[in-house]
Amino acid sequence: xxxxxxxxxxQVNDQEVKMSEKQQKIVMAAIEMFSEKGFASTSTSxxxxxxxxxxxxxFRHYKTKKDxxxxxxxxxxxxxxxxxxxxxxxxxxxDHQYESYEDFxxxxxxxxxxFVKKYFPVVKIYFQEVFYHxxxxxxxxxxxxxxxxxxxxxxxxYFKEKGELADLPAESIIRMTITSIVGLxxxxxxxxEDMDEEQExxxxxxxxxxxxxxx
Amino acid sequence: xxxxxxxxxxQVNDQEVKMSEKQQKIVMAAIEMFSEKGFASTSTSxxxxxxxxxxxxxFRHYKTKKDxxxxxxxxxxxxxxxxxxxxxxxxxxxDHQYESYEDFxxxxxxxxxxFVKKYFPVVKIYFQEVFYHxxxxxxxxxxxxxxxxxxxxxxxxYFKEKGELADLPAESIIRMTITSIVGLxxxxxxxxEDMDEEQExxxxxxxxxxxxxxx
Amino acid sequence: xxxxxxxxxxQVNDQEVKMSEKQQKIVMAAIEMFSEKGFASTSTSxxxxxxxxxxxxxFRHYKTKKDxxxxxxxxxxxxxxxxxxxxxxxxxxxDHQYESYEDFxxxxxxxxxxFVKKYFPVVKIYFQEVFYHxxxxxxxxxxxxxxxxxxxxxxxxYFKEKGELADLPAESIIRMTITSIVGLxxxxxxxxEDMDEEQExxxxxxxxxxxxxxx
Amino acid sequence: xxxxxxxxxxQVNDQEVKMSEKQQKIVMAAIEMFSEKGFASTSTSxxxxxxxxxxxxxFRHYKTKKDxxxxxxxxxxxxxxxxxxxxxxxxxxxDHQYESYEDFxxxxxxxxxxFVKKYFPVVKIYFQEVFYHxxxxxxxxxxxxxxxxxxxxxxxxYFKEKGELADLPAESIIRMTITSIVGLxxxxxxxxEDMDEEQExxxxxxxxxxxxxxx
DNA sequence: CATGAATGAGCATTCATTCAT
DNA sequence: CATGAATGAATGCTCATTCAT
Numbered sequence: 064x065x066x067x068x069x070x071x072x073x074q075v076n077d078q079e080v081k082m083s084e085k086q087q088k089i090v091m092a093a094i095e096m097f098s099e100k101g102f103a104s105t106s107t108s109x110x111x112x113x114x115x116x117x118x119x120x121x122f123r124h125y126k127t128k129k130d131x132x133x134x135x136x137x138x139x140x141x142x143x144x145x146x147x148x149x150x151x152x153x154x155x156x157x158d159h160q161y162e163s164y165e166d167f168x169x170x171x172x173x174x175x176x177x178f179v180k181k182y183f184p185v186v187k188i189y190f191q192e193v194f195y196h197x198x199x200x201x202x203x204x205x206x207x208x209x210x211x212x213x214x215x216x217x218x219x220x221y222f223k224e225k226g227e228l229a230d231l232p233a234e235s236i237i238r239m240t241i242t243s244i245v246g247l248x249x250x251x252x253x254x255x256e257d258m259d260e261e262q263e264x265x266x267x268x269x270x271x272x273x274x275x276x277x278x
Numbered sequence: 279x280x281x282x283x284x285x286x287x288x289q290v291n292d293q294e295v296k297m298s299e300k301q302q303k304i305v306m307a308a309i310e311m312f313s314e315k316g317f318a319s320t321s322t323s324x325x326x327x328x329x330x331x332x333x334x335x336x337f338r339h340y341k342t343k344k345d346x347x348x349x350x351x352x353x354x355x356x357x358x359x360x361x362x363x364x365x366x367x368x369x370x371x372x373d374h375q376y377e378s379y380e381d382f383x384x385x386x387x388x389x390x391x392x393f394v395k396k397y398f399p400v401v402k403i404y405f406q407e408v409f410y411h412x413x414x415x416x417x418x419x420x421x422x423x424x425x426x427x428x429x430x431x432x433x434x435x436y437f438k439e440k441g442e443l444a445d446l447p448a449e450s451i452i453r454m455t456i457t458s459i460v461g462l463x464x465x466x467x468x469x470x471e472d473m474d475e476e477q478e479x480x481x482x483x484x485x486x487x488x489x490x491x492x493x
Numbered sequence: 494x495x496x497x498x499x500x501x502x503x504q505v506n507d508q509e510v511k512m513s514e515k516q517q518k519i520v521m522a523a524i525e526m527f528s529e530k531g532f533a534s535t536s537t538s539x540x541x542x543x544x545x546x547x548x549x550x551x552f553r554h555y556k557t558k559k560d561x562x563x564x565x566x567x568x569x570x571x572x573x574x575x576x577x578x579x580x581x582x583x584x585x586x587x588d589h590q591y592e593s594y595e596d597f598x599x600x601x602x603x604x605x606x607x608f609v610k611k612y613f614p615v616v617k618i619y620f621q622e623v624f625y626h627x628x629x630x631x632x633x634x635x636x637x638x639x640x641x642x643x644x645x646x647x648x649x650x651y652f653k654e655k656g657e658l659a660d661l662p663a664e665s666i667i668r669m670t671i672t673s674i675v676g677l678x679x680x681x682x683x684x685x686e687d688m689d690e691e692q693e694x695x696x697x698x699x700x701x702x703x704x705x706x707x708x
Numbered sequence: 709x710x711x712x713x714x715x716x717x718x719q720v721n722d723q724e725v726k727m728s729e730k731q732q733k734i735v736m737a738a739i740e741m742f743s744e745k746g747f748a749s750t751s752t753s754x755x756x757x758x759x760x761x762x763x764x765x766x767f768r769h770y771k772t773k774k775d776x777x778x779x780x781x782x783x784x785x786x787x788x789x790x791x792x793x794x795x796x797x798x799x800x801x802x803d804h805q806y807e808s809y810e811d812f813x814x815x816x817x818x819x820x821x822x823f824v825k826k827y828f829p830v831v832k833i834y835f836q837e838v839f840y841h842x843x844x845x846x847x848x849x850x851x852x853x854x855x856x857x858x859x860x861x862x863x864x865x866y867f868k869e870k871g872e873l874a875d876l877p878a879e880s881i882i883r884m885t886i887t888s889i890v891g892l893x894x895x896x897x898x899x900x901e902d903m904d905e906e907q908e909x910x911x912x913x914x915x916x917x918x919x920x921x922x923x
Numbered sequence: 924c925a926t927g928a929a930t931g932a933g934c935a936t937t938c939a940t941t942c943a944t
Numbered sequence: 945c946a947t948g949a950a951t952g953a954a955t956g957c958t959c960a961t962t963c964a965t
Binding site: 513515546547548549550553 | 945946947948949
């Protein structure tokens, strides 16, 4: 992960993230260690050593160790869920950018797959720690409800009306769609790394579509 | 979780698990705390306090804190995957106990759903910690490969031959089936606890079947 | 070390030492461990394990761990210094049992050498621990002053009068004699175990005698 | 012991030992406590309290408690045996700096006596702990064999050829010489502190010389 | 801004000792 | 007498955090 990618990841709301050389090294070391050993099992001295800075330097930039974690995870939560949706989503959909639910599923799957591929360690940290930190859970819920869920629902209702999707509750379709996408991603990145990506992506899309298509 | 349930959970290979009153309290306190705060963030003194025993007592029963964790998680890993499969699986299937893949899916879903419902905290610990402890990953892989994967594959091949299932690789069908089941369980127990269980179970089964059925 | 040797070692003033099987095993395990690792670094549980008894059993026989140490070392201190001297010494000497200082030196050297050879681990413990336990030091001083020093002095004065020994203070002759004997024993048992014992004993006797003989 | 003396003691091979105020206090407290109560019976919290530092500070300077011990004892072992010998010894002898074995004995006795007088607590620690720590024993053996024993032997052979010393094996003469010197030192510093030092030194030299002189 | 020595609370673990069985 | 589970104080050590330089 280079500086640019990192700053892009941690950037929220177009506010630029300015990080000094040292700060950047700290964050990258933290990501690596948190991902490998977990937040609670990583010591700030390890991070400092790996980052090549003094221990004190970490606390100059982040008031506490937890602040460092949150500074990494919170923007990631926002960016995991939000970007595609939050910004251009409604427009895209109502502009009929997606001609079918299948196109839409293909787009999210490909997009989220690429995101995880690029930022795997950060995503891993966030899935681990979200269980133990209420701030994360709250932010996640807010983002998900406000930006993802609502828009997702609208899209589904739209294609249900168009007769492409079965008459299932939107919640169920959302759950099964996301579940299948996340399942693919987890299988690929945590379990069988030698999977034929493109074929499995396509199979997953067909599986989802067969599962929810009106018949 | 009462004593009987606990001993049943930690029991492997019909070897009886005998636990003194105190030991049982320790394990139950540990499960509660590990589940709530994570292994690394739970101190042995907290466990002792919650269990109502002296700190030293923990170490009389478990050489290290990690031993305590493993004594909880390892049998759970075995019991999560193995029992239904390891013992009666082959027989059941080739005795045509399952008349269709749908019956089979219904059975696992209902069975695993009930298991998680009963032992949620332990299952949570195990999903959290499996990322950081190689012993767990190794055991999981072994159990999964030896007991689950092979049998699962045989069942799928059987129903593929019978013309019920689409001509997809068994690996893909397994992945999509498990993914959908686990996705339902996670949604139910971690996200929306007020879901209409029975309806969503049935929808998930239909989703899976539509996804993999020969057409 | 067998039971008899052990009871003989720990016996003082002809009071018989009765030890049960278990007690005996405890003492022997304690001697072995204290000698190997030192008193403070040996735990009662190690002793119990090596002795093949329960931890509680140790404390049934000895109120504290230190009591166990003292029960081993205190009789040894008495027996190291005292027996030859305390009982028959004066008589022997004034009965002219020793015809020369050389005979006397030869006798102590041979006697103490054999004692250490037989009870080396116990002697090692006592030399180690005497520095840290006042009771030991006090007993040692008492025994040494009352039983050894006085008699030793009488013998030296006797042979000085007979013209065999140089006109040095008895203290100095005692110091140099003991020093040379102890030096030989330490060299033999702690440093060069392959020494030619008999030859070095004789050389040491000659060295002492040349050093203190009247000339 | 002041800072300078301490740094001099711990210095090896002219590498300067730089110690902060706190570190110095830690080492001096450790020396005092180890000497008084023994290594195993001294707790790091006691050392910290006596040194007037936080307990953590000890572990910033020394990775483990044992490291602290070794950092004190190992240089002392080197300096106890080596300096006089290792550097100027051979030269001195073959330059006939010592005109007689007696001069040589007088020199070591006075030199080592002064060393122990100055650094008694450290020497005590080292004699106690050498029995339980293999590193110490190995270093001691190496130093003794390489630097002391060989040179000592050469000197003895030289004076044997000159006809001053009896025809005894060098090993025996070395043993008896060292034994007598160490015996004097132990008597003086551990047993009778009110001894007339100078007179007893001279008596010991005469005792040694009479014992080993050719006759 | 950066450093790294210092801190002291907290941690997992050990230990001598007790006591109900 | 013997046991061994239970205790809780103490131990060696770690860690996040502070602060003088």
